[in-house]
């Protein structure tokens with residue numbers, strides 16, 4: 001009857017409590033690694049941040065301001081942070097380590113149960129082009145997931161430079177179509193498309209070989225067999241070093257290489273990654289290197305970062321024990337002052353206490369069921385309850 005716009009969700013008390021608990025763990029981990037929280041506005045100009053976000057135009061919520069400018073609801077935090085670093089934080093030296101906890105908006109075309117508004121927590125490491133920086137954000141992401149209580153997860157690591165080098169070497173400008181199949185994880189479609197291409201059977205074999213480039217450290221050697229140009233070799237060297245960095249962090253057991261990985265944001269330029277919980281088919285966090293984005297805001301800088309979807313992480317964690325003791329003091333006006341005093345002293349000890357005038361309740365039994373403990377301050381004198 002009272003429907004919400006497509007993709008909009010309410011958060012009920014239990015979910016709110018779970019989100020709060022998980023958010024706190026993620027924030028604590030990110031600040032433990034020296035990342036500083038920032039906030040940016042919900043609305044940005046379409047012409048600058050909107051376009052830089054590099055997401056499909058139809059996924060943007062657009063509106064007009066009083067001056068006739070087109071605004072967007074931010075579809076992610078990476079482009080707003082690039083704008084911020086290039087303007088208000090212009091004077092601060094690179095590398096910068098920033099973190100955020102914000103709602104982002106992505107319009108949905110159909111009712112597919114996907115939210116159009118969701119909370120992301122993440123970090124951006126800006127002004128550092130080293131593989132150590134890629135390793136740092138991946139290791140931080142793994143630590144944050146662990147701290148939130150997720151014990152079984154995998155992080156798939158790919159490289160945009162490798163995929164581009166291979167596809168463009170073989171099909172040139174038509175690489176986009178193949179990239180789209182990879183982005184959609186439609187490997188059957190990819191295979192069919194490759195078969196239909198007017199290219200040599202050796203090249204078809206190389207393209208199909210890409211689909212097999214998944215696994216551990218050895219994947220990089222297999223990858224080197226398919227492409228030998230400069231861009232491809234550079235990507236493989238970076239991934240090899242990245243694997244070593246992750247070994248140094250001692251987290252290689254959480255990581256696998258997946259050279260089919262193509263993410264939804266088109267600003268990525270290097271190593272990219274996605275994290276999965278064991279019981280969820282969709283990635284609950286992702287990120288990667290974007291070395292060109294800051295240049296669009298006239299403060300060039302190499303950068304990498306990630307975002308965790310709070311709703312999906314909470315889902316992956318499943319049932320959580322967020323049940324708090326819930327106390328209610330029911331009073332009648334004769335003992336009102338006493339009830340208030342008792343509530344104040346319990347609250348001072350950290351308890352959460354509801355005080356309820358008995359005259360305001362129709363169904364006393366129904367109300368009491370909502371609480372773990374109910375005290376009655378009713379009747380003329382103390383001790384009557």
Ligand SMILES: N[C@@H](Cc1c[nH]c[nH+]1)C(=O)O
Nearest residue numbers: 076078287288305306307
């Ligand atoms: N902003 C990206 C995640 C990311 C942060 N930094 C780099 N990538 C997203 O919403 O998917």
